[in-house]
Amino acid sequence: MKPEHFRYDEADGVATIRLDRPDRLNALTFESYAELRDAFATLRGYDHVRCVVVTGTGRAFCSGGDVKDIIGKLFDVPDEKLFEFTRMTCDLIENMRTLEKPIVAALNGTVCGAGAVIAAAADVRIAADTAKIAFLFTKVGLSGADMGAAWLLPRIVGMGHATELLMGGEFIDAARAAEIGLYNRVVPADELDAATNEWSKRLADGPAMGIAVTKRMLNAEASMTLREAMQAEGWIQAECMKHPDYREAFEAFLEKRAPDFRKSGAGA
Numbered sequence: 001m002k003p004e005h006f007r008y009d010e011a012d013g014v015a016t017i018r019l020d021r022p023d024r025l026n027a028l029t030f031e032s033y034a035e036l037r038d039a040f041a042t043l044r045g046y047d048h049v050r051c052v053v054v055t056g057t058g059r060a061f062c063s064g065g066d067v068k069d070i071i072g073k074l075f076d077v078p079d080e081k082l083f084e085f086t087r088m089t090c091d092l093i094e095n096m097r098t099l100e101k102p103i104v105a106a107l108n109g110t111v112c113g114a115g116a117v118i119a120a121a122a123d124v125r126i127a128a129d130t131a132k133i134a135f136l137f138t139k140v141g142l143s144g145a146d147m148g149a150a151w152l153l154p155r156i157v158g159m160g161h162a163t164e165l166l167m168g169g170e171f172i173d174a175a176r177a178a179e180i181g182l183y184n185r186v187v188p189a190d191e192l193d194a195a196t197n198e199w200s201k202r203l204a205d206g207p208a209m210g211i212a213v214t215k216r217m218l219n220a221e222a223s224m225t226l227r228e229a230m231q232a233e234g235w236i237q238a239e240c241m242k243h244p245d246y247r248e249a250f251e252a253f254l255e256k257r258a259p260d261f262r263k264s265g266a267g268a
Contacts (some may be wrong), residue, residue, distance in 0.1 A: 001042060005032035007057075008039070012049040013204040013262070015043065016036025027066035028114055033148075038142075040095035047100055050204040050262075052099070053196060054122060056115075061131065064113020068232035071140075071183035086146075089114060093148040096121040100212035102203040106196040107131040107183070112171070117147040120156060123215060125182065128197055132171045133182065139169040152211055155222060157181050205244035207261045 001008050007018040017039060019026035028036075038138055056062055067072055067116070072081060096103060097117070105122035111133040119125055135153070137146045144150065148188030153162035162181045165172070177183040187195045203211065215237050221229045240246060245261050252259035 001039060003035050003039060005029065005035045006039075010049060010075065013049070013203070014053060014200045015046070015049045016053045016055065018103075019054075019056040019062050021051075021127075022056075024066060025060035025063035026056040026058070026112060026115070027063045027069070029066050029069040033065075033092060037088060037092040037095055040092065040099050043099055043132070044214040049210055050101060051200045052101055053106055053200050054101045054118065055106050055196070058109065060115070060178065061105070061107045062112075062113075062114050062115025062118060063110060063138075064202070088101050090146045093117060093121045093152075097148075097215075100142060100215055101112065101208075102211055102215070104203070105195060106172075106192055107133075108192055110187070114147060117149045118150040120149065120182075124184050124199055124206065126185045126187065126192065126199060127174050127177065127183045128192045129174050130189050131148060131174045131177075131183075131185055131186075133174075133177050134169060134171040135165050136169040136171075142167065151222075197210050205261060207243075207259075208247070209243050209245055210240055 007016075007020050009016050009018075013230055017036070019028075019032075021027060042074055043052060066246060074085065102124065103122040105119045106211060107124045107127035108121055109128065111119050111127075111131055113134075113136055113259075114171075116133050116135045129137075135146075135149055137144050137149075141182065148163070149166060153165060156162075157165070157180045161182075169219065173179075174186045178186045185195060185199075217232065217236060245259075248261060248263070249259045
């Protein structure tokens with residue numbers, strides 16, 4: 001993967017996507033939206049990548065769509081062009097949610113607009129104490145239901161908090177975001193890298209299949225009845241019990257050692 005609009009690197013099973021326009025608070029362009037959408041689709045086939053980190057450079061994680069490069073260019077365009085753009089932004093979030101690898105959002109600073117939805121689409125959000133967040137779509141005359149925000153947010157913070165955030169569009173600070181469950185952890189800014197590394201390594205060292213199907217079922221069970229969920233969970237757990245990771249965990253317990261889910265045959 002050789003992106004032009006963000007930085008990408010891999011180390012020890014962890015891929016890091018770093019938005020890198022600090023002078024524009026890592027605002028997104030048409031091109032970076034498309035490249036991010038395609039990157040998360042490509043990562044499905046990267047068996048050597050076991051966890052993905054998304055973060056930013058400078059004072060912001062991501063400030064949303066660039067005012068000049070996107071917003072100013074969407075006036076007076078044909079309807080099909082408008083929908084082509086909004087569909088692309090939704091495809092980015094869908095590709096994040098359907099990537100069956102854990103995604104950690106390391107929120108290094110301001111998070112707003114599309115950046116807030118990208119953060120919500122991650123599986124874990126670790127934030128610097130400077131990382132205020134806003135789903136500010138209504139502030140610019142748009143629907144708060146953008147890029148899947150109205151699907152994601154109630155599942156993270158509940159309907160009441162989601163309604164307040166999406167209708168009001170106001171910023172909340174990191175402490176409030178953690179209080180309502182939007183952030184999993186808040187740490188001092190100078191400890192963010194260490195906390196992110198700890199989480200991403202833990203997830204990358206974990207049982208790849210077990211984590212993958214957990215994410216799959218979290219997505220799927222949102223629209224299932226209780227009966228359907230019980231049937232699905234019974235089936236998927238039986239499948240996991242046939243996987244090498246399950247035997248590795250059992251043998252590690254008997255041998256009083258930590259399981260090695262990365263060893264040959266386990267986690268594949």
